[in-house]
Amino acid sequence: MTNKTGTVLFVDDEEKILKALKRLFRSEPCRTFFASGGPAALDILNAENVSVVITDLSMPGMDGFTLLDRVKAEYPDIIRIVMSGHSDTDTILNAINQGNLYRYIVKPFNEAELKITTKQAVELFNLQQDKRNLMQRLEEHNNLLEERVEKRTNQLLAIEKKAEIGKYASQIVHNMNNPLMAVFGSIGIVELMMKNANPDMDKLQKFLGIMKKNACDLKKIIRSILDHAREGGPSRTEPVNINEIIARALEFFELDSIFKYKIEKNISLTENLPFMKGDSIQIKQIMDNLIKNAIDAMEHSDKKCLGIKTGMENGDIIIKISDTGEGIAEEDLEKIFSPDYTTKPVGKGTGLGLASVKAMINAYSGKIKVKSEKGKGTLFTVQLPV
Ligand SMILES: Nc1ncnc2c1ncn2[C@@H]1O[C@H](COP(=O)(O)OP(=O)(O)O)[C@@H](O)[C@H]1O
Ligand SMILES: [Mg+2]
Structure with a gap:
């Protein structure tokens, strides 16, 4: 047979x-x-x-x-x-x-009955085996898919960051233009003065000073852009100064004139905050995302006030980021950390920000809480162990 x-x-x-x-x-x-x-x-x-x-x-x-x-x-x-x-x-x-x-x-x-029953039993066994094989393949497939989704999410996060810098590009160029003009202007004047047999050394010194200050401004702008675009590699553990990270994040957002001139800032960074152990790039990403969301939420608010406060509570570092923006409805509060929830138009939001913020905070055994009132504003509280 x-x-x-x-x-x-x-x-x-x-x-x-x-x-x-x-x-x-x-x-x-x-x-x-x-x-x-x-x-x-x-x-x-x-x-x-x-x-x-x-x-x-x-x-x-x-x-x-x-x-x-x-x-x-x-x-x-x-x-x-x-x-x-x-x-x-x-x-x-x-x-x-x-x-x-x-x-x-x-x-x-009964011979015929026995044969049929046996045949059906064998078929059932084979079906169960097929089903098991299928389930196993499905599971393998799922695992693969999960891996891909994670990889894609990381790619998307990197794209989102680059897009954000793109959005700020014109503002950045504008910001770089002023110091650059000052440097060139000073060079022109110095060149003119050098033609004089007896240049006024005091004046020369003054223009050198202008050039130096503006070159420093340019350097600061470039540093904050590079800083913002840095991609997190494998996590590192280093002493992280959260206050300094917040200051650097604000420096980047200052490149935007709306942020710079239209948003009131209420920043209170507790002095002598202990350093926490972590990856400064990840901690900066957490701050960037929360500040960016606060700015977005206040786009249509009359009162625009960003609050950032750091401090200690029961041995943990506490960071409070508040805004006077549109707020979040009670029934949406549990959705905001999901990677596919965004209320922003395509190109403006991906929904990935808070999901990655939460994942990063969890990795540090920290906590994130949110309190919000529709139309009034929102407060995010992040708790990170030292
Ligand atoms: N500070 C905030 N005020 C009001 N709504 C917020 C705030 N932060 C987050 N949200 C809501 O949560 C959603 C998800 O945020 P997020 O995960 O950062 O994604 P995205 O900013 O790309 O939409 C936002 O679209 C918004 O609806
Ligand atoms: Mg966001």
């Missing part, structure tokens, strides 16, 4: 019955094994990949139910069938109801 679709094990202590079964299944498309009792059956189960066990009940040594209990415990996938002249229907019904038995066949058996 080619193309055997399954393996069936018959167990019966009567030689006569085993012989009849051998004859009956000779031409069936399945592999067959025959055992004259429980122990012999267990040996075969140990050596072969059996799909269906069909057993007699009353046998010397080990009875059928004991055998099936062992099969269930050791080979739970195998389909179990009882074939017996036993008329203890209650016990058998019970076994079927408890999911311990697939079928019960009455002896003397």
